[in-house]
Amino acid sequence: MKPILLQGHERSITQIKFNREGDLLFSSSKDPIPNVWWSINGERLGTFDGHTGAIWAIDVKWDTTVFASGSADQSLRLWDCETGKTISKLQMKASVRGISFSYSGNLIAYTTDKMMGQQSELNIIDVREPNNVDDTAIMKAQVTPTNQKALSVLWGPLDETVVTGHEDGAIIKWDIRTSKKTDVAIEHTKQINDMQLGHDGTMFITASKDSTARLWDLSTLEPLKIFKTDRPVNSAAISPLIDKHPYVVLGGGQEAMEVTTTAARVGKFDARFFHAVFEEEFARVKGHFGPINSLAFHPNGKGYASGGEDGFVRVHVFDDAYNQFRFDY
């Protein structure tokens, strides 16, 4: 594999995301400017200038018209993907930690940080008219102090439920019509760093600081599989070609604050590929010289991208060794 190195950020990457068709790759970092790239050759399409704080979370609408970013400057912005102009800006009272477009693209769920006397909240807003967004939430749920703060958020099927990942490792499912918790699953013992849906939306994977990643059934919140490593897992993704290549990829490594005390080899900054069924690691890809903070499979399943604490995004296209690999069982 000959990865393409994207060097558009000045600080560590927080999240990367492909659009639905995989031709564009969005990236955000702790600097205030998210970037968008053509995934095929790594050419930068543009940057979204406007925020004044770290970008914690990004998402893009299914038709790649609207791009949403949640920032530590206590705002959420909607952008026009084509021009990079802000369509609307929603001012919050706390940083936005997780953000997710619903499947239809009509709603956005976002979670806010617990800070400065504000409680962590889960909100859902209607963005059918992105130019004229009503910032009164159609669903509002206070997360803290009954639970730890919510970091990441995902939509369930048919835009009826949302799932949040929390600082204490809990996974909570909410019914958006009643704003009530319907399920709480506590399997992870430490903070959930990332949650990603599988391609068909039936399963999702959580990456946790407790050095494991878990595969869940989205409708029942039943834990299906566990993938164990020996370092905190910052991100995990499920292969879209789950029938042919039933793999998941995990990224992580030592905590950023401890990195300077060890050599890169010891830090284990590799992307690790696990067989989704047998829970066994079968391959690794080196490259980053800091922990991987975000991973994403290309929607066609033929490649993946990783963003690291080192500020680089690496876009990989799998070679024949991956395509021909058969797990030995």
Next chain:
Amino acid sequence: MPVAEESVKSSWADEVEEVEVTGGNSSTEFPHPIVKNDGNSKTITEVVLNEDDKKVKVISHYKIEKHRVAKSIAQRKTWKKFGLSENDKPGPNPATTIGAEEVQMQFLSSKDEDPSESDDLKKKLIDSQKGQVKCRLCKEDHWTKQCPYKDKLEPLRSSLMDDEKDEEPAAAAPQEKKTGIPGKYVPPSMREGGSKKGESMISNRRDETATVRVTNLSENTREQDLQELFRPFGEISRIFLAKDKFTMASKGFAFINYKRRDDAARAIQVINGFGYDHLILNVEWANLNI
């Protein structure tokens, strides 16, 4: 859309030449970029100023690929660049997009899965060796070279050496005789490693696949030593130590037959290169053809 394959900077020699020609004068006009396009690839040659205000010739090679894509993707391809990329030329900007070094996906075979085990064995081995290493100077548990009293004792010892020399072979010889001479005849079926039943000629042929050859053994190695050294890796069916017919001293090589090939493989992995009796052991498969 052009795809960056690699962007090759001119060689150092070229740069120097370039600077000489233009005399380092940055006010001279830059020649227009030369673009060569032959359908499948494009080569752009241009002269730019680098960070040190030196003129550099940059030759960029692009591979042109054609992809059939969905209409929506093709539509997005026509989008103009914006934000910080607004002024970028078509094609990847080398400042933000870099072709990284080739990386290989490293597939983990079951073999490398627990390196901890062989580490343990190595440690065990080193522990078991502790008593065997003896300093010639202070008789302590370390190599002579690492003896802390080396400076003091070395001259003393060398002065004594001459006296000892005569005694040493005499003392060593009887000991060797005692252990070296084989005892009473034992039928093959009763020997260690042999099955209790009688063996036919055919089944007597040893399984060569689990046999390792040890070379560079010291002269006073005995079977017993090899047993101690190689037993930790698994059951051994036979040890053959080549000895001189008359002196019974080791000829410096031996064969160890393991019952299982895995054990043999581990023994090779761990013992090969291991220091034993002032020599570095060389351990390999006995039959390299298999």
